Amino acid sequence: MASLKELKDRIGSVKSTQKITKAKQMVAAAKLRKAQAAAEEARPYAERLSAVMAALASKVSGDDAPKLLAGTGSDKRHLLVVVNTDKGLCGGLNSNLVRAAGAKARELTAAGKDVEFYLVGKKGRAPLKRAFPNQIGHHFDTSEVRTPGFEEAASIADELVELYDAGKFDIAHLVYPTFKSALAQDPTIDQIIPVPSPTTAEDSDAVVEYEPGEEEILEELLPRYVKTQIFGALLEIMASEQGASMTAMDNATRNAGDLINKLTVQYNRSRQAAITTELIEIIAGAEAL
Amino acid sequence: MALHFELVTPAKLVRSEDVHMVVVPGAEGEFGVLEGHAPFMSTIRDGAVQVFKTEGAAPETIEVRGGFAEVGDNGLTVLAEHVEA
Incomplete structure (x- = not known):
């Protein structure tokens, strides 16, 4: 299981890739109009x-x-x-x-x-x-x-x-x-x-x-x-x-979006799991007293 | 009636208009084309195409390079490789 920090970095990198593909898509759309003309x-x-x-x-x-x-x-x-x-x-x-x-x-x-x-x-x-x-x-x-x-x-x-x-x-x-x-x-x-x-x-x-x-x-x-x-x-x-x-860039942008969603869910789950574990530890500690 | 004149390059249709007369620099000498000219085709040398909008008006010159001119039923078409803007 990837650590929280790793997941966060991964999301960040996919996000910046998505920015590039999105920009390239828009440039291509503008150039396409010119090329067609x-x-x-x-x-x-x-x-x-x-x-x-x-x-x-x-x-x-x-x-x-x-x-x-x-x-x-x-x-x-x-x-x-x-x-x-x-x-x-x-x-x-x-x-x-x-x-x-x-x-x-x-x-x-x-x-x-x-x-x-x-x-x-x-x-x-x-x-x-x-x-x-x-x-x-x-x-x-x-x-x-x-x-x-x-x-x-x-x-x-x-x-x-x-x-x-x-x-x-x-x-x-x-x-x-x-x-x-x-x-x-x-x-x-x-x-x-x-x-x-x-x-x-x-x-x-x-x-x-x-x-x-x-x-x-x-x-x-x-x-x-x-x-x-x-x-x-x-x-x-x-x-x-x-x-x-x-x-191609439109597809890539969409795929990046899907990947970001998936990673975000995973990130949130592991964060929640970590919090839950911590709580259980504290409660168990308090009960033992 | 006026002469329909078209000047086309590979990049675009430069001119398409009705004019009085066009003087084209043909490979074997300049020739003027008026409305109703007989079907004719000639290669052109580098030079200026002179476009007379109306009779007696000052000509507008367009520098063209390489190509040929065709006179048919639907007017004069000059296919030039390059046109000096």
């Missing part, structure tokens, strides 16, 4: 870009299509771009992502493909390195900037396109969470390179004039499209991180 603001650009892409890709096809659209003609080497958070305290978000990436990697390996990883964010590094020690290629650090934005997305995309042009891989997949709600963030795997041909090729009757040419525009457009995809993933991870963090 940012994701909202980015939507028009992505929508218009894919509309333009669809219109162009249906026109330029066959042999003269750029490599980023047509692929290298092989599907042997796969690159998994895994986007994780930099900070913890966000529940199972990162482990879910790592698990999804690992499952995909095993599936590809079983099919006889080579798999390499390209990691964004700190938290996925250790577990993936443990599971696939020889397949970790590059790592992009986003921990130095407060909110990863388009610039970071652009440099990731540039690096990927460079690797692709150098023939380091044939197909790249992007692994990131899709923010559904504060409770659910599902890991999603999308192919980003070669750019998947848009399925909704709408035929417009209008004859569009292109300057310089269709192919040149498409060539400029494709890297931009990859950038936008990665930017979208960065926005999703930010919203997901805050959402998951909010939920």
Whole structure:
């Protein structure tokens, strides 16, 4: 049986933990609103870009299509771009992502493909390195900037396109969470390179004039499209991180509250027991006289 | 009738308004877009987009970097990577 003093200290420490989790929860809630707004603001650009892409890709096809659209003609080497958070305290978000990436990697390996990883964010590094020690290629650090934005997305995309042009891989997949709600963030795997041909090729009757040419525009457009995809993933991870963090911290705060109640009851009981024992001793002493 | 002009960056929708004319710095030269322009698409070079609110009014210039412009049935859309505030 723990002594009164020990119990009191324990209650105090749980209380201060609860204060931290509560503060973190409120910070996450505030940041979540901002992250969601940012994701909202980015939507028009992505929508218009894919509309333009669809219109162009249906026109330029066959042999003269750029490599980023047509692929290298092989599907042997796969690159998994895994986007994780930099900070913890966000529940199972990162482990879910790592698990999804690992499952995909095993599936590809079983099919006889080579798999390499390209990691964004700190938290996925250790577990993936443990599971696939020889397949970790590059790592992009986003921990130095407060909110990863388009610039970071652009440099990731540039690096990927460079690797692709150098023939380091044939197909790249992007692994990131899709923010559904504060409770659910599902890991999603999308192919980003070669750019998947848009399925909704709408035929417009209008004859569009292109300057310089269709192919040149498409060539400029494709890297931009990859950038936008990665930017979208960065926005999703930010919203997901805050959402998951909010939920996890809410649970932690509640658990701490339960623990405090339990410990308080225990504390009061032992205090009462101690008083009772003392009284019995005094009474017994008085009777003996 | 006025030209519907939209300027979009990855971070947000910068402009969405009806204007008289917009002069865009295309990769192969500047071009002005009025209402009823034929469908057209061009990459843009770094430079200033000039927005004329009304005919003869002084233009408002917006510096843009990287991207392209599209003229369609629903007006002019400039997708720029970066906009100088």
